Amino acid sequence: MNILAFKNISNLGEEFKLLLQLFANFFSLRQNYRQFVNDVFFTGALSIIIITISGFFVGLVLGLQGYETLKRFGSTEAVGTMVALSLIRELGPVITAILFSARAGSAITAKIGLMKSSDQLIAMEMMSVLPLKKIYVPLFYAGAISVPILTGIFCSVGVLGGYFITVVILGVDSGAFWSQMQNSVDLYHDILNGAIKSVCFALVINLIAIYEGTISKPTADGVSRAVTNTVVISALSVLAVDFILTSFMFTGA
Amino acid sequence: MKSMSDFWVGIFVLLGIISIVFLSFRVGSYNTFDKKNAYSLVAKFENLGGLKEGSPVKASGVTIGRVKSINFDVTQYKAKVKIYIDNGVKFPIDSSISVLTSGLLGEQYLGIESGGEDLFMVDGDEFLLTQSAMVLEKVLGQFLYSKAAETND
């Protein structure tokens, strides 16, 4: 039991050290620009489809559930508000982060783990190239910038999904849908906070993905375990961080 | 050396920008309350309810201002609220201001009903007539009291 706790806490320490190193080497992005762009493609552009489809479905469900619930209070015009706020404040950042870690985070961990197990990382070091600058930094910042963009896409598509089900299918008034929404969604209180959440999640899940890759055991089992860890730990961390952020962003005054 | 991945990254970033613009302007309210073209007034309330800084100030349902600051007045033991009002909108000195709730589940805002006097309030003036937020316990208490009074008759 003690060893487990010791190992996990020292992992946390190592992870934080990695984060500091990633921040410190931000400017090496300039030299590895090509790699950075490739990584944005690898993590972000390739995730567009899963995020868009998921966002649309979540929007549909929110619209449907919202309509059914608000129908009882006779306030179905508020469904636009409900869909938008749920997405922007919570579901957008959280679901995007979890889907991202499943799709791109696992890919990042697998890539690094594989490079580690086939000695490619050591080969780089032997050529006086730091994997930190050449591999980890571009991947980290590429992922970190992809998550907020994907969150924005998720929320937008979700709102459109909500619009589709409630206005087009269920007959809620289109004008009421948009105007109620606009009256309740505040740029600073809701959208900015949602954006801050997604940036925090972005840093956390990309850090975890890269870290798990670097400590993976250089075996087939080791890499698969690392990938699983990335997805699981990322999901749990996102939910925990979400709680912390929500409690001081959206409650009280 | 441009490759296909560059193209998709470009599309990706473009989609991101479009969605952010969409969210900001179409979904959210772009609260550009121009503080430069506004003057401020003061109102004191017994009870503010859930009024916050930045809450809207409306007249006849139209938003014409924002709550600037909320403080506690130690001399009068009331909540002292400073509000911004658009420069073009003027209210007579006998106007009243109340803490209202929008809809059933809505947020609280300040509603102004204009009075009939000829003199208008200027920057720094204080409202003479204020109506505090309805506190549920008090209303219930009043209701129960009046009901009790009825049955005693």
Next chain:
Amino acid sequence: MIKKNIISFDKVFFGYNQKKILDGVSFNLPQGTITSVFGSSGAGKTTILKLISGQSFPNSGTIIFDKFEFSNLGLNKKKLYKARSRMGLLFQFGALFTDLNVFDNIAYPIRENSNLDEESIHDLVRIKLNAVGLHDIDNMMPEHLSGGMARRVALARSIALDPFLLMYDEPFTGLDPLSVQIISKLIKQLNDSLGLTSILVSHDIKTSLEISDNIIVLSNGKIVCNTTPDKIASIYGEKFLEFFGGFTKNNKGKFMKSIGLL
């Protein structure tokens, strides 16, 4: 004529968690020679390569490479990188960058460590590929290369910066007999024609003996033998072949291959 020692190990101790891997190891690698290191698995052969390349540092003792000194204090990053640019390391199974093609793999160390223009890099890569006997495979990806070719590309990459020490970690493992011959001849050729010093770690004793100038045998963290191939036969004779060659005398007095070495 006293030959300069490219590598000097002086009473090097290395181990962790109570486990001693190298227990007071001292040897020299004279310039221009090929040295093979033998020993059972885990005896510390790969550790020696790790210590030379600075991936690990000795607990005590010193390692001198050219004018660089590796001790238990480690080496500052700049010096370490400078030292590494003078070494080449052929990893077990090659460790080619799987996302890059052959050309980019060989060009990688050149691009990272110099400011040469693309044309010069192109010529250099060409030269290195020719040196290992390969042509026209510039655009192939590592996954499409045969084991022997991949190993040769990795070799070309390790000589890209014209090192003067080459390290080989199990260069013959996993190759067909023909490729083994090609690689071993290449090792000898490169060493002699480029004036390199080579150290190789291998289980393939026969092939290593054919090309080595020196043999070092490790056992339990200590060097039990440090001599030349011809002396080995005369000093140890049959005992050597028995002990290392996996041959045993059957009851008729003839040597037969036995199962299970050391």
